[in-house]
Amino acid sequence: MKQSPSTPLPPPKERRRLREAGSLTQDQVAERVGVTRATVRGWESGRTNPRGRKREAYAKLLDALAEEKPAEVAVRQGEPEPEPDPQPEPEPQEAATPLTPAQAFDALYAFCAPALVRQCYLLTGRRELARESVERSFQLAWQRWPEVAVDRDPAGWVRATAYEYALSPWHRFRPRYRYPEPPPADASDRALMAVLLELPPPYRRTLLLYDGVGLDLPETAAETEASTPAAANRLLHAREAVAARLPELSDPVELHRRLSELASTERLRAAKPPTVRTGSERRARFWTRAAIAFTIALIGTTALTVRTAPTRYEPPIAPGAEIQGVPPRVAQGALSEVEVELREKLRGGMMSGPERVLPLSR
Incomplete structure (x- = not known):
């Protein structure tokens, strides 16, 4: 269904600005439009766009937010005004000042790392591997920061990298x-973790993204590099496996709550952003020096080969030729008739030969 020209949608950044200007949360917008919070987050990030009646309802809500004040919108919709955000908003001059790459990286790390460590723990059941996966993913993100900074979803880029590293065989x-x-110490947490670890890695990842993180089905399929029907099939099989072992978790809402509680009970802390950036730079220097050393060794080996290699053609030594007429070597013992005749012949030849040269005594 094409968008009606009378109700156009603003750009993704403008959608979020209008919602924040109206003092509305993503949950409130999702309730008014009739979708989930993850869907609204995808609309505001630009990864997805609404269609059909959802698009018309979303466009009308944004138009109302653009024309009226936030308090008037809340009163008109019959709800109390939302409470202000407890975190102080940045000053206008600070918001206008562009962030340095290190500041932008630190902000992304502070926003994603704590939750990402808990997610990797649910994937692997290992606390140390969860922290290592998150640190390695952010180290790779810092090395490729020009690419990650302009990505449409930097958090999704880092999450996919951390999941791949955590699930490496x-x-x-x-x-x-x-x-x-x-x-885990709690019996119910141990049972849930055991069920998760028994699932195949693709099923476990799909279940965590959809029921744990809260992504919708197309986003889950895109992040797991699968088609939407394949992702839906994996999700159904994973839910059936969990419900077979833990019937009380057959409800997706209860499953989401238990996954959040299981990840929150463990004391999982990520390293500080400067530590991650320093480690990334140190690893980059190490591999750069290793590449330079290997190149120098290769050049030295090539130069030595060129130096010691022959400069002209040297024919190979011809194989030895067999000499005819030489009697075969025999062991010690009595002489044969042929050898006796040869001895007599030699003795007779010495008498008729030239005089021998004998040394004279002084």
Whole structure:
């Protein structure tokens, strides 16, 4: 369904600005339009766009927010005015000042890292691996910051990288991850973690993204690099496996609550942003020096080969030719008739030959 020209949609940044200017949360907008909070977040980030009647309702709400004051919109819709954000808003001059790359990276890290560590813990069941996965993903993001900074969803980029690292099958060969870590203390948490770890990694990742993080089905399919029907099939099978072992979690709302509680009970802390940036730069320097050392060694080996290699053609030594007429070598013992005749012949030849030259004594 095409958008009606009478109710156009503003750009994604303008949608978010209008919502914040109207003092509305994403949950309130989702309730008015009839969608989920994750869907509204996707509309404001530009990853997705509304369609059909949802698009018309969303466009009308944005038009109302653009024409009226926030308090008037809240009164007209029959709801109390929302409470102000407890966090102080930045001053106009600070908002207009562009952030440095380090400041932008630190802001992204502070926003995503704490929740991302808990998500990786639900994926792996290992606390240390969860922290390592998040640090490695942000180190890679800092190395590729010009690319990540202009990405439409930097948080999704880092999340996908952390999930890939956490679910890598090569961790099983590392000595530090050869043995399982202590399970959660609570019995219900242990049961839920055991069910999650029994799921195949693609099913576990799909379940966490949809029921844990709150992404919609197309976003979950895109992040897991699968089609929407395949993602829906994985989600259904994962929910059936969880409900078979834990019937009380057959409700998706209850499952979402239990996943959040399980991740929050563990004391998982991420490193400080400067530490991650320093580690990323140190790793980059190490691999750069290793590449330079390998190149120098390769150049030295090539120069040595050129120096010691022959400069002209040297024919190979011809194989030895067989000499005819030489009697075969025999072991010690009595002489044969042929050897006796040869001895007599040689003795007779010495008498008729030239005189021998003998040394004279002084």
